[in-house]
Amino acid sequence: xxxxxxxxxxxxxxxxxxxxxxxxxxxxxxxxxxxxxxxxxxxxxxxxxxxxxxxxxxxxxxxxxxxxxxxxxxxxxxxxxxxxxxxxxxxxxxxxxxxxxxxxxxxxxxxxxxxxxxxxxxxxxxxxxxxxxxxxxxxxxxxxxxxxxxxxxxxxxxxxxxxxxxxxxxxxxxxxxxxxxxxxxxxxxxxxxxxxxxx
Amino acid sequence: xxxxxxxxxxxxxxxxxxxxxxxxxxxxxxxxxxxxxxxxxxxxxxxxxxxxxxxxxxxxxxxxxxxxxxxxxxxxxxxxxxxxxxxxxxxxxxxxxxxxxxxxxxxxxxxxxxxxxxxxxxxxxxxxxxxxxxxxxxxxxxxxxxxxxxxxxxxxxxxxxxxxxxxxxxxxxxxxxxxxxxxxxxxxxxxxxxxxxxx
Numbered sequence: 270x271x272x273x274x275x276x277x278x279x280x281x282x283x284x285x286x287x288x289x290x291x292x293x294x295x296x297x298x299x300x301x302x303x304x305x306x307x308x309x310x311x312x313x314x315x316x317x318x319x320x321x322x323x324x325x326x327x328x329x330x331x332x333x334x335x336x337x338x339x340x341x342x343x344x345x346x347x348x349x350x351x352x353x354x355x356x357x358x359x360x361x362x363x364x365x366x367x368x369x370x371x372x373x374x375x376x377x378x379x380x381x382x383x384x385x386x387x388x389x390x391x392x393x394x395x396x397x398x399x400x401x402x403x404x405x406x407x408x409x410x411x412x413x414x415x416x417x418x419x420x421x422x423x424x425x426x427x428x429x430x431x432x433x434x435x436x437x438x439x440x441x442x443x444x445x446x447x448x449x450x451x452x453x454x455x456x457x458x459x460x461x462x463x464x465x466x467x468x
Numbered sequence: 469x470x471x472x473x474x475x476x477x478x479x480x481x482x483x484x485x486x487x488x489x490x491x492x493x494x495x496x497x498x499x500x501x502x503x504x505x506x507x508x509x510x511x512x513x514x515x516x517x518x519x520x521x522x523x524x525x526x527x528x529x530x531x532x533x534x535x536x537x538x539x540x541x542x543x544x545x546x547x548x549x550x551x552x553x554x555x556x557x558x559x560x561x562x563x564x565x566x567x568x569x570x571x572x573x574x575x576x577x578x579x580x581x582x583x584x585x586x587x588x589x590x591x592x593x594x595x596x597x598x599x600x601x602x603x604x605x606x607x608x609x610x611x612x613x614x615x616x617x618x619x620x621x622x623x624x625x626x627x628x629x630x631x632x633x634x635x636x637x638x639x640x641x642x643x644x645x646x647x648x649x650x651x652x653x654x655x656x657x658x659x660x661x662x663x664x665x666x667x
Binding site: 288294316 | 479486493
């Protein structure tokens with residue numbers, strides 16, 4: 270904008286780099302921040318710097334942590350025998366929120382995509398295989414989403430472990446609880462029908 | 469979230485204070501920032517601190533500025549005789565973007581709202597009246613929006629200046645350019661009809 274203070278334009282620029290924040294929203298956020306209590310801007314800036322400096326990847330599961338080993342991996346009450354493999358660190362959240370998984374996690378860091386040059390070594394797949402060989406893993410839950418890439422990644426890991434004793438499972442697919450049938454997409458309906466269970 | 473690093477939770481907390489950013493979006497933004505190039509977090513933190521420290525209110529028009537007097541007020545090519553009165557500093561933007569207004573601005577800082585205790589002295593109305601008395605203002609464009617409070621604020625300023633020579637105007641109301649008539653709300657249609665002009 271013509272005649273706008275450079276520090277304001279720079280803030281708008283930086284905010285608009287965030288996902289789903291366009292230039293107009295960024296401008297609205299900047300004006301909101303400048304019009305209110307300015308200390309809020311300081312707290313947000315501090316939170317960003319702190320998060321940047323403190324948060325590392327857990328060296329065991331590759332999730333986010335403030336220490337070498339994250340709180341989940343460190344917890345002696347979690348069942349080491351059940352390993353839930355997810356694509357991204359953020360995928361741990363829904364499991365922890367539901368409280369259903371008592372085992373540990375392993376973040377792959379993505380899914381296989383040969384066309385984009387993402388091979389097993391580009392992800393943490395070698396580390397996963399090594400960990401399973403060394404530890405007493407009884408069950409591997411491959412919780413990798415339903416894109417073709419995610420499905421072939423799960424298949425790849427399943428095949429590599431074909432001769433191992435580890436039980437490989439994946440999450441059930443079906444109708445989400447509370448959904449109206451008329452709003453279910455075709456693929457979900459297909460899967461829910463195929464994987465129907467006896468009452 | 470249980471077991472989530474405190475620095476991550478703090479960042480989510482700070483981001484969710486932004487308008488239209490809920491807790492889920494804040495978490496998505498935080499994960500995005502942590503997963504990508506960490507330098508981005510530093511630039512955003514810097515932009516926030518810089519904006520907080522550098523941006524002040526222009527002492528003449530109360531818009532945002534990095535100096536005592538903003539670039540618009542300082543520009544000798546702007547027509548000092550035409551003063552466009554707006555509610556918030558962000559309202560200057562659409563005028564500057566269109567490039568139609570060659571005069572100056574004056575930010576009221578809000579609109580009158582007796583029920584909320586917002587009286588003329590709570591806004592910059594006394595400064596506006598003083599400025600008009602002292603300067604050669606020919607026209608005052610009251611660009612204050614169409615809420616009942618905004619309309620009564622414009623009326624109030626108009627009455628205070630009843631005995632002055634300053635021409636008071638407001639923006640035309642009507643159908644936005646490019647709009648389909650069927651999507652126009654009732655009040656806009658009423659105004660557009662009332663203020664119809666001869667072709």
